[in-house]
Each structure stands twice: as structure tokens, then as C-alpha cells.
Amino acid sequence: MSGKQGKAVIVGAGVFGATAALELRARHWEVMLADPGPVPHPMAASTDISKVVRLAYGSDETYTQLMEEALPIWREWNRRWPEPLFHETGVLTLTKTPMAPGTFEYESYRILESRGHRPLQLTPADIRKRFPGWKARTYVDGFYQSEGGYAESARVVAWLAELARAMRVAVRPETKMAGLVERSGRVTGIQTREGERIAADSVIVATGAWTPKLLPYLAGSLKPTAHPLYHFRPPNKRLYCETMFPVFTADISRTGWYGFPLNRDGIVKIGNHGTGRELDPDEPRQREPEEEASLRRFLEETFPTLAPLPIAEKRICFYCDTRDEHFWIDRDPQRQGLVVAAGDSGHGFKFAPVLGRIIADAVEDRPSPLRHRFRWRSEVHPPCGQEESRYHG
Numbered sequence: 546m547s548g549k550q551g552k553a554v555i556v557g558a559g560v561f562g563a564t565a566a567l568e569l570r571a572r573h574w575e576v577m578l579a580d581p582g583p584v585p586h587p588m589a590a591s592t593d594i595s596k597v598v599r600l601a602y603g604s605d606e607t608y609t610q611l612m613e614e615a616l617p618i619w620r621e622w623n624r625r626w627p628e629p630l631f632h633e634t635g636v637l638t639l640t641k642t643p644m645a646p647g648t649f650e651y652e653s654y655r656i657l658e659s660r661g662h663r664p665l666q667l668t669p670a671d672i673r674k675r676f677p678g679w680k681a682r683t684y685v686d687g688f689y690q691s692e693g694g695y696a697e698s699a700r701v702v703a704w705l706a707e708l709a710r711a712m713r714v715a716v717r718p719e720t721k722m723a724g725l726v727e728r729s730g731r732v733t734g735i736q737t738r739e740g741e742r743i744a745a746d747s748v749i750v751a752t753g754a755w756t757p758k759l760l761p762y763l764a765g766s767l768k769p770t771a772h773p774l775y776h777f778r779p780p781n782k783r784l785y786c787e788t789m790f791p792v793f794t795a796d797i798s799r800t801g802w803y804g805f806p807l808n809r810d811g812i813v814k815i816g817n818h819g820t821g822r823e824l825d826p827d828e829p830r831q832r833e834p835e836e837e838a839s840l841r842r843f844l845e846e847t848f849p850t851l852a853p854l855p856i857a858e859k860r861i862c863f864y865c866d867t868r869d870e871h872f873w874i875d876r877d878p879q880r881q882g883l884v885v886a887a888g889d890s891g892h893g894f895k896f897a898p899v900l901g902r903i904i905a906d907a908v909e910d911r912p913s914p915l916r917h918r919f920r921w922r923s924e925v926h927p928p929c930g931q932e933e934s935r936y937h938g
């Protein structure tokens with residue numbers, strides 16, 4: 546393994562860690578990618594059947610612009626995969642009230658249009674005709690954006706790890722970091738749970754929701770929150786195919802609800818992009834009856850034929866929340882040789898094609914337009930969530 550730039554040890558093989566490994570290797574670093582599990586780890590946030598890939602970010606043009614860079618790469622990856630893992634179903638963004646200035650839907654529509662995209666505004670009659678699974682009397686306005694859709698995230702991470710191996714990244718499963726090795730204010734490596742010391746010129750901690758456990762001095766800035774996901778197996782498959790039931794958000798900034806069409810295994814997935822509940826990611830991931838009651842209320846008012854079905858599976862998955870909901874990708878100002886790449890705040894996966902570059906720029910201390918947004922910012926207090934699609938109620 547040649548490493549002209551030195552040796553980078555990346556802790557955590559979710560999408561942040563795996564993309565960083567590829568980019569650093571391409572920049573001639575010697576790279577190790579370590580994770581306690583198999584890769585992908587079943588408990589990682591990235592390990593799921595699907596993640597939304599959307600351009601719409603309300604009035605926050607920076608993320609839309611970043612997605613404009615990521616989308617062609619998603620399509621290019623699709624061409625490289627034996628079968629597509631990015632499904633460009635388009636994204637349906639509906640609301641219960643007419644779109645008004647200041648709302649996520651209106652501002653997303655405005656920004657998309659101003660940037661040359663072609664979001665298609667929908668009337669209740671359009672909604673009824675094109676998307677018959679929806680209760681058109683409840684949802685009266687919104688738009689369909691043909692770019693975007695969903696990525697099969699666990700399979701994408703598995704492919705990234707495979708590619709990393711092919712590029713001679715040392716992918717090390719069953720390797721759990723227990724602590725940093727430090728000398729005179731400089732991080733010189735990591736120590737594993739088994740007591741092994743692994744030396745590095747640069748350590749990149751990309752451990753998602755586990756980050757504040759590993760680096761407790763970040764507990765004031767990064768917080769693990771648990772979010773439920775539900776799977777259904779509808780018998781009427783046609784109604785939930787991607788043309789009639791594309792990836793959607795349902796009044797999302799006021800309800801949190803979003804979901805996915807029938808996938809290759811006959812599953813329709815529904816999630817809630819809300820505040821979640823604070824929980825240790827190593828604690829048992831228990832179901833909350835109130836979360837299910839809220840899901841049933843949503844289904845009854847939105848998808849009449851989905852509402853009576855049993856839940857085929859429920860998963861709990863963890864965000865690593867920052868106070869402002871922007872990612873946290875920067876060099877530790879107190880510890881030379883350490884970069885933290887975490888703080889996904891529940892919306893990081895769609896940026897997979899560009900994340901590695903952002904993280905590698907931080908490792909190499911290169912200027913980049915996003916360095917400021919994702920900077921080390923312990924001063925941000927109290928919480929001030931700025932991800933406009935998220936339900937903060």
C-alpha cells in the first residue's frame with residue numbers, strides 16, 4: 546500500500562467513512578477503514594434499504610447546489626453498477642394547504658425553478674389522477690420534481706467498501722476504536738478495544754451517532770437521536786409502483802412524514818424526519834407505542850389502502866444531530882492530526898458522491914466553500930435546527 550501523503554486511519558465505515566477512504570486513497574494516502582462490525586454494519590445509519598435523494602432544500606440553496614453536483618455522479622455510479630442502486634423515481638412534495646412564501650414547499654419550488662429545474666406544480670385534480678394512492682382531498686398543492694429519487698443505501702456502502710478494497714484500502718471489520726493515542730497535543734493513532742495501537746498521520750472519526758460516546762468532549766455539540774422506520778407489504782402492488790407512488794414528502798416540515806415506492810422486495814417504507822428521541826445507540830432499540838399511533842393517524846388521512854395493513858417490520862435508526870443540523874466535518878482545533886466527520890443530522894446520505902471530497906479537503910486543510918458551514922462550532926447554542934424539511938414540533 547503506497548501512501549505518499551502519509552497514513553490515514555478512518556474510524557467508522559458508514560457512508561462518511563467509506564467515501565472519505567476512497568477519496569483519500571485517490572489522493573495517494575495509505576488508508577485503513579476500521580469498523581466494529583461487518584461492513585456495512587447492521588446498526589449503522591447508512592445500512593438501510595433506501596434513502597431519499599432530493600434536490601429540494603427549501604430556501605437553502607447551498608444544499609440544492611451541492612445536490613446538483615451529486616446527482617450526475619449518482620447517475621454515473623448507476624452505469625457502473627451491474628444493476629441500478631439509484632432509482633430516479635422523481636420526488637413528490639405535497640402539502641395540505643396552498644404553498645405559501647416561507648414554507649419548505651414554496652421555497653423549494655422557487656429555488657428549483659430559479660436554478661433552471663422544472664418542478665411541476667400540481668392541482669388536486671392532478672394529484673387524484675396521477676397518484677391515486679393519495680387522498681387528494683387532504684393534499685391540495687405541491688409539486689413533482691423529476692430529478693431525484695432514492696438510493697439503496699446498504700448496497701451502496703457495500704459497493705463503496707468493495708471499491709475501497711480494490712483500491713488497496715485496508716478495510717478492517719471487527720475493529721472497534723476504544724480511544725485516541727495522543728502525544729503532546731497531537732493524535733498519533735488509535736487504540737482498539739483489544740488493546741492494539743494503530744499509528745496514523747491523520748485519524749478521521751466518522752462514527753455517526755457513536756461520535757459523542759467516543760469523543761465525550763463533543764457531547765454538547767453532537768447528539769444521537771432515534772427515529773422509527775416502518776415497512777409495509779401492500780397486496781395492491783400497482784398502486785405503489787414508482788410511477789404512481791414516487792418518493793414523497795407529505796407536508797414534511799409540519800409532520801415529518803416521507804416515504805418510498807415499492808422496492809425490489811415488495812416493501813413500501815415510511816419514515817418520519819422529526820425531532821426523534823435522545824437515546825444511546827448501544828441501548829436496546831425499543832418501539833414506542835405513541836410513534837405507532839402517530840403513524841396510523843398519518844396513514845388514515847393520507848393513504849387509505851395502506852392504513853389497515855400490518856407493519857411488516859419496524860426499525861429504529863440513529864441520526865447524529867448537530868445543533869444547527871449542518872454536518873460537522875473539520876479538524877479538531879485542540880488536537881492536531883484529528884478530523885471529525887459526523888453530525889449528519891439525518892440528511893447526509895444523498896451527498897455520498899461529494900462527501901469524500903469535503904472530508905478529504907478537511908484532512909488536507911484545503912480551502913473549500915463548505916468548510917465554513919461544516920466547521921467546528923462548539924459556540925452554536927442553543928439548538929437552532931436549520932434543515933428546512935425537518936419537523937421541529
Ligand SMILES: Cc1cc2nc3c(=O)[nH]c(=O)nc-3n(C[C@H](O)[C@H](O)[C@H](O)COP(=O)(O)OP(=O)(O)OC[C@H]3O[C@@H](n4cnc5c(N)ncnc54)[C@H](O)[C@@H]3O)c2cc1C
Pocket residue numbers: 556557558559560561562579580581582585586588589590591592595596597598720721722723751752753754755759772773774816861862863864886887888889890891892893894895896
Ligand atoms: C431513520 C433515518 C432515515 C434517514 N433518511 C435519509 C434520507 O432519506 N436521505 C438522506 O440523505 N439521509 C438520510 N438519513 C441520514 C443518513 O443515513 C446519514 O446521514 C448517514 O448514513 C450517516 O453516515 P455516517 O457514516 O455518518 O454514520 P453511520 O452510517 O452510522 O456509520 C458510522 C459507523 O461507525 C461505526 N462505529 C461506531 N463506533 C465505532 C468505533 N468505536 N470504532 C470503529 N467504528 C465505529 C459504526 O459501526 C458504523 O458503521 C437517514 C438517517 C436515519 C437514521
